[in-house]
Amino acid sequence: MTQVNEPILRLSGVSKRFPGVLAVDGISLDVAPGEMLALAGENGAGKSSLIRLLAGIHRPDSGEMRLAGQIYAPQTPLDAIRAGVRVVHQEFNLLPALSVAENLLFEHLPRRRLGPIGGIVDRREMDRRAEALLARVGLDEVGPRTPVERLGIAQKQLVEIARALSGDLSSGGRVLVLDEPTATLTPREAGRLFEQIRLLKASGMTMLYVSHHLAEIFALCDRVAVLRNGALVDTMRTADTEPAALVGSMIGRTLATQAPIGGGTPGAPALSVRGLRPRGSPEDGALDFAVREGEIVGLAGLVGAGRTEAVRAIFGADPAIAGTIERDGKPVRIRSPRDAVDAGICLLTENRKEEGLVLPMAARVNTTLARLKLVSRFGWLRPAAERAETRRLAKDLATKITGPEQPVIELSGGNQQKIVLAKWLMGDKARVLMLDEPTRGIDVGAKAEIYALLGQLAQEGRAILVVSSELPELTHLCDRILVLSRGVLAGEVARPDFSEERILSLAYSRYTQAHWQTH
Amino acid sequence: MDRRTFLAGIGAAGVLSLPASAAWAQLKKPVVGLVMKSLANEFFKNMQEGALRHVEERGDCTLIPLGIQSETDIDGQIALVENLITRKVDAIVIAPADSRALISPLVRAAKAGIKLVNIDVLLDANALKKHHVEIVFVGPDNKEGAKMSADVLAKALGAGGKVVILEGNPGAANGVQRKEGFMESIAQYKLDLLDSRTAHWETEEANTVFSNMLTAHPDIQGVMAGNDDMAIGVVKAIEAAGKKGQIKVIGFDGIAAIQPLIKNGEVLATVDQFGAQLAADGIDAAMKEIGGQTLTGWVKTPMKLETAATI
Amino acid sequence: MSSSSSATVRRILREAGIGLALLAMIVFFAAAAPDFSTHENISNILTQITINLILATGMTFAILIGGIDLSVGAVMALCAVVAGRLLTLDGMSEPLAVALGVAGSLAVGMGCGAANGWISSFWGIPSFIVTLGMLNIARGGALQVTNARTIYDFPDSFNAFGTATVLGVPVMFVIALVLLGLGWLVLTRTVFGRMIYAIGNNEEAVRLSGHRPLLTKVLAFTVTGLFVGIAAIVYMARLTIANPILGVGFELNAIAAVIIGGTSLSGGRGSLIGTLLGAAIIGVLANGLILMGVSDFIRQIVTGVVIILAVVLDSYRARLARG
Structure with a gap:
């Protein structure tokens, strides 16, 4: 090991249980300063849950986290930011009605010192700083005063990253967590992002990187930690392994070489x-x-x-x-x-959480949402039929749910998507x-x-x-x-x-x- | 020529283009503004209609009747007075929504040369004195009326009779005065006051509040309600408790819906303040002032005790 | 334990929390005010919460779908005076007059509700604003219909129903309870109810699943209006009058009952069981404090504190349930 420093982030036996599932199962993991560590794993393997613990959104049930040797137990996302842990989430946390600049500099708006009430926002200074941040993620085509709601998803993703970078300018970010940053990006945009990530890495930033794109992991990261069912099953240096082995470790079996899918006879x-x-x-x-x-x-x-x-x-x-x-x-x-x-005709929209699902409601409710006629008679629901249909479709699509009553908000992204598919496939009308x-x-x-x-x-x-x-x-x-x-x-x-x-x-x-x- | 005189010029031209005699008659007739409280209240609705009828009979003045949205819309009433000042009426007859808040706009009206008459609720005398303004009050004596009504109950019960009071809106002048009248009667006839609560002038609330009072004090013998709406709610609560005929009720205002209850003995008495007459008397006073007389003090208007015997 | 039963347990806990608060309140008043637990007083409380319970049941539909109805008090007055006019029409047999009056009240209530729902959904105006407008329209309408006079002299058979009891329980309360039960069935067992919850949570997802939320929203507000019409009839039978200024502020009591009952103001979460408990809490509180001899002003303060406390407790419980 060339690394002599003590780890900047150390997890010891960290666990978190959600209703019906042990999301994080006794994970112990060290991250060295300046290291770029990938978190890999299947849907529901515990990557997002682990990140939520780091971000202060949830608190572990047991185990301990240390940041640069100090106990790290954030009670709120703000605690995490203050401690220097910045997370770019898969879901956007932007305020849609505000401008790009306001979103970027929300926590520390530049104020003009000589304003009549001593706290007038200095718009010119704000624009200048915002432009600098946007340039760091290669988003020069977006004006700082554009309302965020007018941006496309990819642009929002880049703004979100830029915002996390804004923290490191002032609050001395020590660990940057990127959760699926390229999921919505085109190759060109992703390329721009990688450049920025490499620059940040060169400047000594420690990063945790979550992605399903194995190519990205191998191109960017030093090491990869593999999670399965909430537990850490393996860590490997990217230089010493290859994609097939990583995938094998992730799913616990080797994937057959991918044959093209294609349809039937048109x-x-x-x-x-x-x-x-x-x-x-x-x-x-x-x-x-x-x-x-x-x-x-x-x-x-x-x-x-x-x-x-x-x-x-x-x-x-x-x-x-x-x-x-x-x-x-x-x-x-x-x-x-x-x-x-x-x-x-049916459509699975690109935002399954906003447009495809009624998140707080049960799997049963979401599965039957488009085909209520099939599980009702004269406007009265038939709960038994609903539950049976939900179970059948969950089985057909291999959706992991604890039962028809489980709220879909508790499901992982892949299982949520399967519920959306089930919604349309029910009744064979699509x-x-x-x-x-x-x-x-x-x-x-x-x-x-x-x-x-x-x-x-x-x-x-x-x-x-x-x-x-x-x-x-x-x-x-x-x-x-x-x-x-x-x-x-x-x-x-x-x-x-x-x-x-x-x-x-x-x-x-x-x-x-x-x-x-x-x- | 500034803008205001310009507009006045247009106005004058408009008036002159009318047939001369009609225009003159219109101009000569003094204009009286009548500012009331909520027209949603039957009492003021009666007052407005009585006033319009009276002015038609008199034939020598023009009436602008105005009302506010709710009893407590003091701001709205101040705005009405200010509008009347702007319209340069000759006199304002007002039933103030608040005995103090209306004084400052009325003082402004007095300074603008507008004759003022206070009806229904008495304006605060001390505050008026401070501004060196005297406004004649034309109205019933709420306190005396309440006592008249309460005395009927007191005589029926005799000394030691156990009574409760249902008050109007806390802070409303007429509500306060009526309660004072009730209290005087209670003291004079040595009644036993068990409880006194507001039901905000409302039937349903009076019904609820009184049934709860009755639970707490099952020996209640008589009820003094600050208005007839509340008295109706009380009567229904007595019926629901199966104590019809055992508890005596008196009210105030003499609204139409109370008449049958008085007839069949469920309500002992109420007091009619002749709302329609009240405004008419106010207008008469205003016309006297316009004619050059100076009125001061309290011109008491008649009240009539209504009991089964009088209906 | 399967998640389905744990979700049920959590839901029961949520409502049980309100139930426990009610129970604690009842125990307290029973100890502090000797007359509280008498049969007569309990019957009184049931009578007193009836109107609010009916209004709050309707209000639950509007709030669950993500709206609110501020016009219920005023619409109730309009329903009452229209029904009052029909009840007191000359030359009509008693049963016909009663039938006409009831039908009139329900029709006016549903009409106003449908207008609220349609205007707010079709033009995308917050129902808060539309129903505020309707509040004024209905109040003005009621005054116009009556010329600010109180209507009375209803048929005796109509008035008798207001004080009738069955097995010592006020008939009106039994009716309110049956209506609440029906509402509960509609919300939990019908496609319409399912749509209300789904729209309250995520209207866009419902639209993109091939539904027309507009229809459901209009219908939900119409149900709110229907309950207002029923409440107006109950009011008239109980007090034997209809006046155009009745019901001022009733909307706030109904909203308070719904919110204390744990229904989310942003829609999609809550139940009529909670609404029943919420209305009971408000009624027991008003009754108990008077029996204890607490003054009017202190009573008002305590009521306000309890409303806030209930909502704080609910959000605390919700946070606990989320983990």
């Missing part, structure tokens, strides 16, 4: 989109495409290319400017999600399945399960449209990929021609064009 077009212009689409952005029965079609593009807008418009979640939708060759009028659901970032924040094991499930659903004759920012996901899953660029359908790539270069060049095509036009 049948007649189940969903045809003609001249669709979603909200905010450009004048020449009318979309025309079809998804056939038994087919898995990908929708690729950069963040802001209009993929989410397109599926939301098809689903009737947002009004479209123009366009018609056909189901099985017959035009259908879709003005609300209800019309879409009646036509057998013939066209649209999924927006279906595996965001979901671990390798659950991802593979969801892929297999989608393949099976396609085999059964459903038409499937997948939006994803992860190209490997699309190339693994789809029969063909549609590529959007700045709201325009830039091209289509069939499985034999799949290559990252081909798809990316299409995704960027409109941006380089625009570049030529404006200069």
Whole structure:
């Protein structure tokens, strides 16, 4: 060991129990100063719970944490920040109505000394500092006074990281925890982020890094700690291991080499989109495409290319400017999600917590939410039928729930996503399945399960449209990929021609064009 | 020409374009503002209607009747007075929502040359004196009226009779005066006062509060209610407790809904202050002042004791 | 222990907490005021909480769906005076007049409720504001209908119902309890009830699951209005009058009962069992303090303290339950 310093962070036998589950099971772990340690593990392995203990959101039931030798027992997130532990969570903690600058500098707004009440916010100074922070995460295209609610998800993620960095300027951050920072980012944005992470690492910052992207772990981290069912099962140096071994350690078995999924024999077009212009689409952005029965079609593009807008418009979640939708060759009028659901079209939205689930309510309630007619008679619910359906679907999808009454807020991301899927699959009415970032924040094991499930659903004759920012996901899953660029359908790539270069060049095509036009 | 005289000019032009005789008649007639409390209250509604009828009969003045949203909307009433000052009325007849808060806008009105008449609730005499303003009071003696009503009860019960009081809104002048009247009667006839609580002038609350009083003091023989609305609530509570005829009740105001209860003996007495007449008397006083007389002191208006014998 | 039963245990604990507070209060008053535990007084308390219980039952629907109804007191006055007018129409047989009066009250209540729900949901205006407007409309309407006069002289059969008892329990309270039971069934056993809870928690997720929240929201407010109409009838039968200024401030008592009962003001969490306990706490407190001879002003202060205490306790319990 070259490391002679005592560890900056030491966990000794830390445990945390939540109702029905031992989320963190006696973890002992040392992190050396300046080290970059990855936390890896499947869905529900305990990574998020461990981070919540570090962040002061929850308190351990037993065990001890030490920070630079001192007992570290944060009672609140503020305690953690004061002690120098900054966490960038998967969920955003931004105030949507406030500007980017205000969010970044919320804890320490620059004040003008000579204000009449001695505490006028110095907007110019605030903008200057905010711009500097934004530059550190490569977000120069965002103005500091833009309200956060107008940003895309990827931009919000970067602002969140920038905010954690703002702490290290003034409060002397010692440990930075990044929880799935790239889950929502395009490769270009992720690349920018990695540069910043490397700079921070070079400056001696200690970092904990949680990601499902094994490539990132191997590229950035010194060491990786593997969690399984709440317990620490292994730590390894990234230099001494390789992805297959890490995955094996994570899931406790070796993963078969991934064969492409793809659908069944394509049948007649189940969903045809003609001249669709979603909200905010450009004048020449009318979309025309079809998804056939038994087919898995990908929708690729950069963040802001209009993929989410397109599926939301098809689903009737947002009004479209123009366009018609056909189901099985017959035009259908879709003005609300209800019309879409009646036509057998469903959508897994990109924010499952905000838009897909009623988080505080039971698995049973969420599973039956879209198909209440099937578990009711004359408006009266049949609780026994509800519970039976919930159990059946949980079994079919291998959803880990303690029972139909468990609130979905207690479930891990992957299991929550399976509940959303169960909601749509119940009653076998969904013939066209649209999924927006279906595996965001979901671990390798659950991802593979969801892929297999989608393949099976396609085999059964459903038409499937997948939006994803992860190209490997699309190339693994789809029969063909549609590529959007700045709201325009830039091209289509069939499985034999799949290559990252081909798809990316299409995704960027409109941006380089625009570049030529404006200069 | 500044803006105000300009506007006045337009106004004058408008008036002149009317047929001359009508315009003159309109201009000559003195304008009296009548400021009441809540028109949601039957008493003031009666007062307003009586005033309008009276002015029509008189035919020599124009009436602007105004009311506020609720009994306690003191701010609103001050605004009404200020509006009337701006409109340069000749006289204001007011039933103040508060005996002190209204004094300062009324002093301003007096300084603007507006004749003032105080009705219903007496303005605070000391505060008026401080501002060297005298305002004639035309109104009933709430205290005396309350005593008249309470005396009927006291005589029926005899010395040592056990009674409770239901008060109006705490702090309201008429409520306070009525309670004083009740207390005087209690002292004079040596009644035994068991409890005194507010029911905020309300029927339902009186019903609830009284049933609870009755539980605490099952030997209650008589009830003095600050108004008839509360008396009705008390009567219903007595019925519900199965003590109909065993407990005697008196009220105040003489609203229509109390009449049948007096007739069948469930309420012994109430006092009619003739709300309609009150405003009319106030307007008469105001017209006298406009005519040059100076009125001072208290012009007492008649009250009538209502019992089964008088209805 | 399975999580389903542990969730049930936690829910029971939450409501039991309010129940325990009520029990403690009853024990205290029984010891401090000798008349408190008499049969007559208990019957009195039941009568006294009836109207608030009915209003609070309706209010629970509005609050669970994430709204609030500030107009219930004023709408109750409008219902009462409309029903009063119909009850006292000349030349009608008694049963017909009563039927007409009851129907009128319910119709006015539901109409106002539906208007509240539709205006606030369709235009996305907070129900707080819409119902504040409705408060003024209904109050003004009631004054207009009656010209500020009190209506009385209802048919005897109608008035008799106000003081009727069954096995020593006021009939009106029994009715209120039955209504609460029906409301509980609707909230827990029907698709409509499920939608109310789901919308109260996450309206967007419900919309994106293929539902039209608008309809459910309008219906929830209509239910609130229906209960207001029923409360107006109970009021009239109990006091044998209808006047346009009745019910001032009743909305605040109803909201207090719902909140003390552990229903979240932000919607989606709570139950009618809690509302029943909340209304009982308010009623027992008012009654007990008078029996103890506590003065009016102190009584008001104590009531305020108890409301705050109940909500603080509830949030403390919720935090404990979350762990």
